[in-house]
Amino acid sequence: MSGRGNSAAATIALVARREITTQVRSRTFLIGLLLMVAIFAGYAAVIAFVGAQSSSSSLVLDGAARDLRPALQATADRQGSTLRLTEAGSRATAESMVRTGEADALLAGGPGSYQLVGLEDVNPALGALVRDVVEQQAVDDALTAAGADPEQVSTLAGVGITTLEPADPERGQRIAVAFAVTFLLFFSVTTYGSAVAQGVVEEKSSRVVELLLSTIRPLHLLAGKVVGLGLVGLLQLVILGGLGMLVALATGMLAVPTAVVAGTLASGIVWYLVGFFLYATLYASAGALVSRQEELQSVIGPIAIPLLLPFLVAVTILPTDPRNGFATVLSFVPFFSQTVMPARMALGVAPWWQALVALLIALVTLAGMVLLAARVYRNSILRTGSRVPWREALRPTRT
Secondary structure: OHHHHHHHHHHHHHHHHHHHHHOOOOOHHHHHHHHHHHHHHHHHHHHHHHHHHHHHEEEEOOOHHHHHHHHHHHHHHHHHHHEEEEEOOOHHHHHHHHHOOOOOEEEEEEOOOEEEEEEOOOOOOHHHHHHHHHHHHHHHHHHHHOOOOOOOOOOHHHOOOOOOOOOOOOOHHHHHHHHHHHHHHHHHHHHHHHHHHHHHHHHHHHHHHHHHHHOOOOOHHHHHHHHHHHHHHHHHHHHHHHHHHHHHHHHHOOOOOOOHHHHHHHHHHHHHHHHHHHHHHHHHHHHHHHOHHHHOOOOOOHHHHHHHHHHHHHHHHHOOOOOOHHHHHHHOOOOOHHHHHHHHHOOOOOHHHHHHHHHHHHHHHHHHHHHHHEEEHHHOOOOOOOOHHHHHHOOOOOO
């Protein structure tokens, strides 16, 4: 019994080693790795550029508008935006600064006749800031004329803001980490899950599988292929995740503690393995049903739906509503949890026990999927020609 077990493990390891060697030495692996590095670098550059553009603006003041300089600067500081203020000697000079790009807009005039002038348009955020300051000045002037103290009125009209939960100063950083982990998981599972299906069809169409199955049991061949490709995907995930973490921490893009980022990457690895093996069983089963690459897309296409849904939830709902009820439920559902749960963990809204429960549910589901995939693979892999119906593929094997 022990010898048979050792023989099975050795066979699976042999097939897995073959898949790893073939994939890692291929151009596809290197090109895919470099492409992902370029995509992440481009994404980081775009985010940094957009962030700098949206949070920074310049304004040139002319005439009586110079008196608003302290209020404009104080309002910008309170809102957390960067506002560069300059003063022009004349209206012509101020307009010239706007035309040449030295300033984003010009504020001229006085109470009751202020004008905010841009080249072709005015940044909405800058316009709102100036409007708030001008309106507040008008209110203060009216209160003073009526004999009231503007500061006292402002104090009485103030509203204190507090929260039931302590504010997370690292929220933005956590969202960035969650998005990166979500994207990496989605990309890796999709890429290497499809590779499992393509490999199965390739061996089936070339009749290589018939030679392999003369010496290897179907279950061992399937397990070795899935394990091998899963480890290749894991290698790529670790390289990309580790490289991204080092660059982000070294450049100061991430202020989240290193332990938090490392923990997120570690949980991402665990969930990648669970998610990949779950979907790999589906991809392998789908690949065994057909005999030609041209037919493959029709059987693996539906698998993209349960892959895409949690990805969309993680990148559209969770960043704005981390405690969303639908996302919380979805993070416990197998085939969805491998994407949503690590995103919730990165955002700091998933307690450890929820992650553990979701992981146990996924592992139980994985055990059942392995048995089903083995049955489909065994019933379909040697049948060439027309596509094998799912009903026949799932039929119990006769002994």
